[in-house]
Structure formats: structure tokens, C-alpha cells
Amino acid sequence: MIDFELTDEQRAYQALVREFAEKEVRPHVAAYDREERYPVEIVRKMAALGFVGGTVPEAYGGPGLDHLTMAVGIEEMSRVCVHMGSAMGRASGLVGAGLLQFGTEEQKRKYLVPLARGDVFGGTGVTEPHSGTDVAAMETTAVRRGDEYVLNGSKIWISGVGVASWYLTFATLDRARGAKGACAFVVERGFPGFAERPIRNKLAFRPTQVGELVFEECRVPVENRVGAEGDGLRVAMCAVENGRLSVACRAVGLAQGCLDESVRYARQRVVGGQPIARYQLVQAKIADMVLGVESARYLTYRLAWLKTRGVKRARRESSIAKLHATEVAFRAAADAVQIHGAYGASEEYQVGRFLRDAKILQIVEGVNDVHRVLVGEYALGLREDPR
Numbered sequence: 001m002i003d004f005e006l007t008d009e010q011r012a013y014q015a016l017v018r019e020f021a022e023k024e025v026r027p028h029v030a031a032y033d034r035e036e037r038y039p040v041e042i043v044r045k046m047a048a049l050g051f052v053g054g055t056v057p058e059a060y061g062g063p064g065l066d067h068l069t070m071a072v073g074i075e076e077m078s079r080v081c082v083h084m085g086s087a088m089g090r091a092s093g094l095v096g097a098g099l100l101q102f103g104t105e106e107q108k109r110k111y112l113v114p115l116a117r118g119d120v121f122g123g124t125g126v127t128e129p130h131s132g133t134d135v136a137a138m139e140t141t142a143v144r145r146g147d148e149y150v151l152n153g154s155k156i157w158i159s160g161v162g163v164a165s166w167y168l169t170f171a172t173l174d175r176a177r178g179a180k181g182a183c184a185f186v187v188e189r190g191f192p193g194f195a196e197r198p199i200r201n202k203l204a205f206r207p208t209q210v211g212e213l214v215f216e217e218c219r220v221p222v223e224n225r226v227g228a229e230g231d232g233l234r235v236a237m238c239a240v241e242n243g244r245l246s247v248a249c250r251a252v253g254l255a256q257g258c259l260d261e262s263v264r265y266a267r268q269r270v271v272g273g274q275p276i277a278r279y280q281l282v283q284a285k286i287a288d289m290v291l292g293v294e295s296a297r298y299l300t301y302r303l304a305w306l307k308t309r310g311v312k313r314a315r316r317e318s319s320i321a322k323l324h325a326t327e328v329a330f331r332a333a334a335d336a337v338q339i340h341g342a343y344g345a346s347e348e349y350q351v352g353r354f355l356r357d358a359k360i361l362q363i364v365e366g367v368n369d370v371h372r373v374l375v376g377e378y379a380l381g382l383r384e385d386p387r
């Protein structure tokens, strides 16, 4: 069955998010981007409206949205700010999905419920200085000592530094066994031997405060291990489709934002005695944005629809949606800056920030080069489509 219409509830949710984004986010986004500050006060307001928590069931503090409704909301918010878009899906994405699927009842109550309600912030520490894409090559180790694990190593480029109360993170019991020896843990800020080091002055994604997580003889209680010993990679991987869906939604929203801004600017900017909207090369850029946004939106909604229907694995579709939507977003942002001429470089307009953030969307949740390889491998029969 193919139905391209959103339901009345989904439209109402979309309108609610749009109103919030315009009133509560747009007036502040340039400032918090400049300050490289995660706007906790805005996220708290979103939480009060039930905008964070994504698909986490009500029983665990979330709004229990279906994936498509969540996707529509993230996209809408991301027309203004991809970071507030991200806040809408984190609890059912990389940060919370592992807890929901592998956590004990006690872990869900202690960590997932406050996260999904927006009472606290959490993070996920996967990337290491020497292993980003190659997650299985992690070097952080965990050794069991009585009722504790002792972690040594570090993670880098981790979102949430300075605001997260805890991190879902990963360490191997045996480097030689790599991923097979990996375990997942919740490490709270304040655990002995744990430290955070912020990374400042980033090119982009400035409001998403990132940094390094350092574990030096860091003691983690056994009850904070998520899943069994050796389950670490499964815990990490269970969230990737939701994470890629969130990135794709943010990319579609950002690309739509570029289109909106470009249309507005092209109509009012007069050069050579006529609005630049009259120049065919400007029209061509706008047309490419429309094609990109609409195709990316359908691929993204298809992924969300498959997830809503409960398909177990949508790996191929998640790579296709993430890859296409983020490529579209980057191209749209570059063209939007071009249309704005010098004003594209000004903080007064959104498109410069969009261009910086669009680049990072091509890197997080699996670099686009890897997704391109995966899509090729599926097509060539070199990799089995798990669906």
C-alpha cells in the first residue's frame, strides 16, 4: 500500500513543532551557535511539550511516537536548527535504543526514563582516536575486578560533553577479540577515573558540545553493564537505523530551510535591474533544491514507514536515506550560499550555518563514503540485504 499523505495527527504535530521552532528557536539559534553552547533551556521547553523522547514508549517516559511522526517532527525542527532536531530523537536513537533493547528493568528506570522525559541529558561514546569508522578496532579496555569493571582508554568527538549526566560507552574485554569481546556500559559523570575534555572552536555543529571521554582506571559497577559480556557491538548496532533516520530527517529539514531562504532572497534581491529570481542559473539551483528535497524526503519517509511497520532490519534503506539526504543537504546549502552572494557569509542569514552543519551530517552516523560502498555492495550482490 502506498499512501503519501500524512495523517491529521501527524500534520497537527508538524504544525506544533513548526510554531515552536519559529517562536522559541529561530530568535536564538545564531547566538547559541556563535557561543558554541547547547541551549539547555530550549530543550527543557521542548521536553515539557513532549518533543524529546522520540519513539520511546510511554511506559519508559517517552511520547511513544511512531517513526514517521517522529521523522516529520525532526525534519520540521531542522528547518531552523539541526541540533534541536537531534534532541527530538536522541532518546530512541544512539543514546537510548541500546538501553531499551538490552537494558535491565532497573537500568531503564534509572537512565532511560529521565532521558526520555528530558530531565537529564545523555551521550554515546563509540568513536576513539584511532577507530572511528572501524568501531571493532576499539582500544578501550574493561577488566572485571569483583563487583566492578575497570575501564582504561578514551573516546573522542563525543556529543554532550558538559551537559550529559551519563554516557553509554563501549570497551573490550580483550583487544585481540576486538568486537567479540566488546561490552556496553553506562558511565556516569562523577565515576572515579572518568573525565571529560571539551573540544572548542569547531568548524560546525557548534551547539552540539563535543569532547573527549577519558577513562583512567575508571571504576564502573557491574550493574552498569548493558547486555551480556561480548554484546557491546550488538548494543551499539541496534541503534544505527534510528540514528541514520534522525540524520536523514535533519538533512531533509536543513535542505528545505535552504530552499525556503533561497526563494525568499532570490525574490527580493535586485541585481542588474531585476530580482535575481529572474536569472535562469538561479532558477536552476532552486529547481535542483526542489528535486533534492523531495526525493530525499520520500526516501527518508520510506525508511521511517518501514520502521513504523516494524521491519526488523532496514540497513540498506537506512544507508540510502542517510547518504542521499545528506548529499542533497550539502549541495543545497552550497547553492543557497551562492544565491546569497556575500550575504551568505553573514550571520544574519541562516545559510552559512547550514553549509557548515551540512558537511558534518555527511560524517556522523557512518561517513558517506562507507554508505556509498554499502549501497554499491548491496546492488552488486556482494552484501546480503538483511531484510
Ligand SMILES: Cc1cc2nc3c(=O)[nH]c(=O)nc-3n(C[C@H](O)[C@H](O)[C@H](O)COP(=O)(O)OP(=O)(O)OC[C@H]3O[C@@H](n4cnc5c(N)ncnc54)[C@H](O)[C@@H]3O)c2cc1C
Pocket (backbone or CB within 6 Å): 123, 124, 125, 126, 127, 131, 132, 133, 134, 156, 157, 158, 159, 160, 204, 205, 208, 210, 360, 363, 364, 365, 366, 367, 369, 370, 373
Ligand atoms: C560534531 C561531531 C559529533 C560527533 N558525535 C559523536 C558521538 O556522539 N558519539 C560518537 O561515538 N562519535 C561521534 N562523532 C564521531 C563520528 O561518528 C566519527 O567522526 C565518524 O564515525 C568517522 O570517524 P573518523 O572521524 O575516525 O573517520 P575515519 O574512520 O578516520 O575515516 C576518515 C575518512 O576515511 C574514509 N574511509 C574510512 N573508512 C572507509 C571505508 N571503509 N570505506 C571507504 N572510505 C573510508 C572516509 O573518507 C572517511 O571520511 C562525532 C563527530 C562530530 C564531527
